[in-house]
Amino acid sequence: MANNVEVKEIKYTAKDFASDQEVRWCPGCGDYSILAQVQRTFPEIIDRPKENIVWVSGIGCSSRFPYYMNTYGFHGIHGRAPAIATGVKLANPNLSVWVASGDGDLLSIGGNHFIHACRKNIDLKILMFNNRIYGLTKGQYSPTSERGKVTKTTPYGSIDYPFNPPMLALGAEASFIARSIDRHPKHLQEMIRRAGLHKGTAFIEIFQNCNIFNDGAFSLLTEKDTKDDHVLELIHGQPMVFGKNKNKGIKLDGLTPMVVDLTSGKYSKDDLWVHDEFDPNPARTAILAMFDETPGFPTPIGVFRQIIKETYDEGMFRQIEEVKKKKGEGELEKILFSGNVWEVN
Amino acid sequence: METEKEKELLQLKEVTIRFAGDSGDGMQLTGTQFSETTALVGNDLNTLPDYPAEIRAPAGTIYGVSGFQLHFSSEDIYTPGDQPDVLVAMNPAALKKNLPELKKGGMIIVNSDSFDIKNLSLAHYESNPLEDGTLDGYQVYQVPISSLTANALEGVKLSPKEVSRAKNFFALGLMYWLFNRPIDNTVNWIHQKFAKNPEYIEGNEKALRAGYNYGEMTELFTARYTVEPAKLPKGIYRSISGNEATALGFLTASVKSGLPLFLGSYPITPASEIIQYLSTYKNFGVKTFQAEDEISGITTAIGAAFAGNLAITSTSGPGLALKTEAIGLAVMTELPLVIIDVQRGGPSTGLPTKTEQADLLQAVCGRNGEAPVAVVAAATPSDCFNMALEASRIAIKYMTPVILLTDGYIANGSEPWRIPHTNEIPEIPVKFRTEKEGFYPYLRNENLARPWAIPGTPGLEHRIGGLEKSDIYGNVSYDPDNHHKMVQLRAKKIKNIENDIPLLEVEGDQSGELLVAGWGGTYGTIKEAVNKARAQGYKVSQVHFRYINPFPKNTEQVLKSFKKILIPEINLGQLARLIKSEFIIDVQQFNVVRGLPLRVADIVDQIIKTLGGNNGK
Ligand SMILES: Cc1ncc(C[n+]2csc(CCOP(=O)(O)OP(=O)(O)O)c2C)c(N)n1
Ligand code: SF4
Ligand SMILES: [Mg+2]
Numbered sequence: 001m002a003n004n005v006e007v008k009e010i011k012y013t014a015k016d017f018a019s020d021q022e023v024r025w026c027p028g029c030g031d032y033s034i035l036a037q038v039q040r041t042f043p044e045i046i047d048r049p050k051e052n053i054v055w056v057s058g059i060g061c062s063s064r065f066p067y068y069m070n071t072y073g074f075h076g077i078h079g080r081a082p083a084i085a086t087g088v089k090l091a092n093p094n095l096s097v098w099v100a101s102g103d104g105d106l107l108s109i110g111g112n113h114f115i116h117a118c119r120k121n122i123d124l125k126i127l128m129f130n131n132r133i134y135g136l137t138k139g140q141y142s143p144t145s146e147r148g149k150v151t152k153t154t155p156y157g158s159i160d161y162p163f164n165p166p167m168l169a170l171g172a173e174a175s176f177i178a179r180s181i182d183r184h185p186k187h188l189q190e191m192i193r194r195a196g197l198h199k200g201t202a203f204i205e206i207f208q209n210c211n212i213f214n215d216g217a218f219s220l221l222t223e224k225d226t227k228d229d230h231v232l233e234l235i236h237g238q239p240m241v242f243g244k245n246k247n248k249g250i251k252l253d254g255l256t257p258m259v260v261d262l263t264s265g266k267y268s269k270d271d272l273w274v275h276d277e278f279d280p281n282p283a284r285t286a287i288l289a290m291f292d293e294t295p296g297f298p299t300p301i302g303v304f305r306q307i308i309k310e311t312y313d314e315g316m317f318r319q320i321e322e323v324k325k326k327k328g329e330g331e332l333e334k335i336l337f338s339g340n341v342w343e344v345n
Numbered sequence: 346m347e348t349e350k351e352k353e354l355l356q357l358k359e360v361t362i363r364f365a366g367d368s369g370d371g372m373q374l375t376g377t378q379f380s381e382t383t384a385l386v387g388n389d390l391n392t393l394p395d396y397p398a399e400i401r402a403p404a405g406t407i408y409g410v411s412g413f414q415l416h417f418s419s420e421d422i423y424t425p426g427d428q429p430d431v432l433v434a435m436n437p438a439a440l441k442k443n444l445p446e447l448k449k450g451g452m453i454i455v456n457s458d459s460f461d462i463k464n465l466s467l468a469h470y471e472s473n474p475l476e477d478g479t480l481d482g483y484q485v486y487q488v489p490i491s492s493l494t495a496n497a498l499e500g501v502k503l504s505p506k507e508v509s510r511a512k513n514f515f516a517l518g519l520m521y522w523l524f525n526r527p528i529d530n531t532v533n534w535i536h537q538k539f540a541k542n543p544e545y546i547e548g549n550e551k552a553l554r555a556g557y558n559y560g561e562m563t564e565l566f567t568a569r570y571t572v573e574p575a576k577l578p579k580g581i582y583r584s585i586s587g588n589e590a591t592a593l594g595f596l597t598a599s600v601k602s603g604l605p606l607f608l609g610s611y612p613i614t615p616a617s618e619i620i621q622y623l624s625t626y627k628n629f630g631v632k633t634f635q636a637e638d639e640i641s642g643i644t645t646a647i648g649a650a651f652a653g654n655l656a657i658t659s660t661s662g663p664g665l666a667l668k669t670e671a672i673g674l675a676v677m678t679e680l681p682l683v684i685i686d687v688q689r690g691g692p693s694t695g696l697p698t699k700t701e702q703a704d705l706l707q708a709v710c711g712r713n714g715e716a717p718v719a720v721v722a723a724a725t726p727s728d729c730f731n732m733a734l735e736a737s738r739i740a741i742k743y744m745t746p747v748i749l750l751t752d753g754y755i756a757n758g759s760e761p762w763r764i765p766h767t768n769e770i771p772e773i774p775v776k777f778r779t780e781k782e783g784f785y786p787y788l789r790n791e792n793l794a795r796p797w798a799i800p801g802t803p804g805l806e807h808r809i810g811g812l813e814k815s816d817i818y819g820n821v822s823y824d825p826d827n828h829h830k831m832v833q834l835r836a837k838k839i840k841n842i843e844n845d846i847p848l849l850e851v852e853g854d855q856s857g858e859l860l861v862a863g864w865g866g867t868y869g870t871i872k873e874a875v876n877k878a879r880a881q882g883y884k885v886s887q888v889h890f891r892y893i894n895p896f897p898k899n900t901e902q903v904l905k906s907f908k909k910i911l912i913p914e915i916n917l918g919q920l921a922r923l924i925k926s927e928f929i930i931d932v933q934q935f936n937v938v939r940g941l942p943l944r945v946a947d948i949v950d951q952i953i954k955t956l957g958g959n960n961g962k
Pocket of ligand 3: 103131134135142
């Protein structure tokens with residue numbers, strides 16, 4: 001089977017990943033961009049014949065994604081994509097398994113599967129299309145909707161506190177946590193590429209505009225005149241600089257972050273927090289994740305954190321090999337006739 | 346000394362013993378050891394562990410009593426026995442709880458040391474039953490088991506608490522003597538089990554031997570008993586519980602199909618042992634995944650089935666309820682999957698450690714939409730092995746989820762199993778689709794099964810999911826006529842399985858006055874009842890359903906060959922309901938839902954009643 005993945009030259013183009021199915025998202029939906037960036041990136045990052053790629057999803061607008069990819073695909077039930085994908089990966093570890101999910105699908109009904117996939121470090125790439133709304137069911141608030149939001153089920157405003165997805169992934173100890181934006185194609189491509197190369201649970205939160213039920217949710221981060229002041233692009237080894245003229249930076253004072261003005265002469269780039277994806281201290285990643293909720297701070301995008309540790313699938317097959325070595329390959333006849341047996345003549 | 350006096354050895358055909366004590370007293374272990382030895386001696390046997398849901402309920406209380414009943418015989422037997430002949434009661438609570446079920450005139454062996462004021466009051470005894478006449482009419486043996494054990498263990502380096510814990514081995518030794526069984530199997534077990542703890546070996550072995558010798562020396566017992574080996578069919582045997590047989594069945598199905606076994610499961614009584622057993626077979630490449638919940642248990646299995654493993658998920662009633670939506674997904678995606686439900690008392694958390702048959706309708710009907718699945722049920726502990734193989738075969742051949750029903754009684758109970766040789770077990774053929782030419786995901790073969798085209802196969806990239814699929818092509822379809830057609834195809838595919846399963850076999854006359862029909866774990870009880878009634882001259886036959894959806898092809902013909910049909914079930918008549926609605930016939934029900942196996946005597950009574958006194962003789 002897929003065990004002997006040939007080392008033949010595989011050359012794909014974006015088109016090879018487009019299925020024959022008509023794409024049925026609303027015109028203008030951010031999902032189109034995500035699909036396009038995945039199809040554009042895959043020829044570069046796919047290190048195996050495309051029959052070894054599987055896309056798994058739950059239910060939601062976003063979860064239609066697998067139908068549009070010309071790979072193996074499984075459109076599951078609401079919330080269960082990480083679990084279904086886990087089964088696929090454990091059944092055949094040679095497969096590259098990708099999950100497409102929504103903020104409701106992954107963090108509400110599927111929250112349990114999500115945190116446990118992260119905790120177990122199952123080698124899955126999870127793309128969460130965060131439009132901060134339930135799209136498919138036509139506009140109810142979601143676990144990432146901001147407090148006070150008026151939706152069909154919160155006519156007087158939501159009183160829920162939203163999840164901070166990178167924070168949740170961090171709490172569940174996901175080994176790769178990133179964020180990007182549908183309207184930032186180059187950046188999104190880079191994040192997909194990075195997730196694809198990671199071994200272990202890779203989580204990308206993708207801000208996605210639902211122009212029907214939550215239009216403009218991310219406009220501060222995408223519109224020309226506001227985005228520079230509101231987005232912080234994290235680059236490994238680089239000081240955290242943002243602003244229209246790269247005029248602002250983040251300084252970390254102990255465990256307290258502050259936004260500093262680089263033009264006042266008081267601070268230079270040398271004073272800034274240098275981003276380290278491999279920072280072993282999750283407290284600092286948490287500080288980054290909190291920027292989002294702190295007035296005056298920019299929203300970070302990029303790779304928040306990356307950790308290398310054994311994946312669940314590696315552990316499972318390692319253990320199988322170890323036990324085989326120790327006990328020898330299983331012999332059914334021996335097992336059936338084991339224990340206290342007696343003969344009747 | 347007069348201890349040399351020979352004691353009489355009386356031969357018995359069968360005996361039912363119940364060991365009862367505090368849940369910390371080791372009664373399950375005592376019962377299991379006695380059973381193993383009894384199996385090795387060659388008796389036919391059947392066991393019924395009965396333990397509280399609380400792991401360590403407060404000592405001495407009635408609800409903390411744990412029991413283990415076993416029935417052994419020189420002839421074929423099918424049940425753990427309605428009523429014990431012998432009760433071993435380690436404390437007053439155990440006596441109080443079990444006395445009502447003991448046969449009139451039965452034998453009681455009590456640990457008299459435990460009948461102190463504290464334990465008597467915990468058991469709600471106002472006076473000491475050993476002195477106040479409560480036990481008149483029984484053969485009572487008061488044995489100071491605690492103090493005799495303490496004496497025997499003098500000098501062994503164990504704490505008083507550990508010494509006290511060895512008293513179950515004293516009781517076991519005494520029972521070995523009383524029923525003329527060798528102690529060496531248990532001695533070996535003690536040596537293996539406590540290999541790292543020489544003090545435990547010494548203590549437990551001493552207690553065991555002291556119990557045995559006590560029987561020999563004491564004046565208390567004037568006779569001992571023996572039960573000759575049963576005449577079982579030739580072969581090599583082992584004693585097996587239903588859960589163990591289930592695990593071995595799926596392991597065998599994995600070997601016979603050449604597919605790696607994947608089990609996704611969340612622990613739940615009484616099903617947890619299945620994942621526990623299977624997790625030890627890693628050298629067979631078995632993959633066990635302890636999921637975060639039951640939904641993950643089944644959906645990981647569905648993913649594994651999609652990717653080409655033999656995928657199964659094990660649970661009990663509450664877990665089956667959680668898996669409902671996902672079973673529908675497996676129906677829609679037409680993937681092979683086995684769901685094992687070890688039924689327990691319900692609804693809700695119900696009676697976790699007790700048995701029941703009340704998930705049948707949930708298994709057959711419990712899903713949204715028209716979602717037919719195959720349903721099979723094991724009849725005895727060892728039959729779990731066969732039905733695990735059958736469930737796997739059907740799932741793979743018909744590309745369908747199959748629900749395998751067992752229950753707490755056969756899952757925990759054990760019986761001698763004639764072990765089949767691997768070469769006697771048929772292969773399970775598997776054909777993955779590889780040809781690109783003419784491939785469509787929902788193209789069906791002669792069994793109406795769609796192709797199993799697994800990821801990794803070049804050229805067959807396709808998408809499936811829970812949305813309705815177009816016939817043949819498998820694209821998402823909202824077309825009304827297509828949906829109607831697919832609903833019918835899915836139903837027909839399951840119905841067709843009737844051509845591929847054994848016919849119902851009537852035990853007894855093939856037609857006549859009364860047929861007793863059962864399903865699942867009640868087989869042994871019904872069989873023994875029918876045999877008894879027949880021995881008394883009543884004309885009655887038996888059928889037992891192991892295949893429930895679809896029913897065997899001759900079901901209607903068999904049912905209609907009898908004037909009356911009696912269906913005993915541990916529920917309020919779920920098989921009866923299915924049979925009445927499917928075959929439009931009248932049936933008599935017999936339903937007792939006590940969390941325990943049905944009683945042979947009750948079914949015999951019911952048979953006689955249904956026959957109307959002499960009718961049928
Ligand atoms: C068991 C179940 N409950 C509810 C639904 C209805 N439902 C479908 S999608 C959805 C929410 C989708 O929101 P999200 O995951 O954010 O995806 P989006 O449509 O926004 O991409 C809900 C509630 C369902 N399909 N299944
Ligand atoms: S409802 Fe919103 S998320 Fe769904 S397809 Fe339309 S725009 Fe996209
Ligand atoms: Mg959404």
